[in-house]
Amino acid sequence: MQKQQKTIEQKNYEKLQGKHELKRPIAKNCLKAFLVGGLFCTVGQAISYFYIYFFNFTEQTVGNPTSATMVFIALLLTGFGIYDRIGQFAGAGSAVPVTGFGNAIISAAIEHRTEGFVLGVGSNMFKLAGSVIVFGVFSAFVVALIKTLFGMLGG
């Protein structure tokens, strides 16, 4: 489909809008995301050392309980309304780590709480995070399939 030509008024308006548009502070946002995301990762590292020290987890196996704990902490922080403030400040820094996953689940659950436990919370809780779970499970399946095939071919 051919792109419609813009009229002079439209072009002028675009120029005017461009002049008044607030510039996004990309470098500042990146720095904030880096610092807050890094802080989350530091906490995660401390938690994994805690599990290594006091429980029978090795570096190989400590990932699962650490992720679960981080998600749990994110759930609590979201429930108390603290995570939203962190999210506003840090942007992607709070969304990319596994805590963002916990936030996505609990915020959807809180949002639909009034619609009931089954049709509200149950059916909407994974509205945002469901795609992440499906993607993770499916990609794990594909990788496992490829590995198995290579293993069979390689003997």
Added chain:
Amino acid sequence: MMRRLCLQLLFTFTLFLSGCASNGDGKTERFALLKETNPKPMDIIDATDSKIGDEEAVKKEVIKNDHIYDVVIVKNGKEMLVAYKIKHMHRFQMKQVEKKLTKDLNKKFEGIHFIVSSDYKIFLEAVRLNKLLRENEIPREEAKKEFKQIVELKEEKT
């Protein structure tokens, strides 16, 4: 209100963490990840500081590696547990180092079954067992059992 809630959360979390503090029964191994330990190799069978022999030679061989800076060795009969720490910026080559080290040790010291690991947990447990053996605080049978448990830790994947 919010500050009070945060403080309560922090207090609960600290309480939860401190509850587990009594689980570790050694004191030195608690800092083994932060400090360099390099303890003398120990043999469960002798339960004394090992004489200049295989263990010392193995330790010298391992510490020669540029990627490694801390080694602990525990021997149990023909099995030898070699746990080490890798320099931080060399951790990307962890797998290759482990593979090469196992190959080199097997080649140089025939007849010994090496369990080589750079895992922190295995290092901690090895330091703890090494210390207990050095201070004669553990019976031989129990030491063997602990050795077996450490080896089993290495096999765990999930």
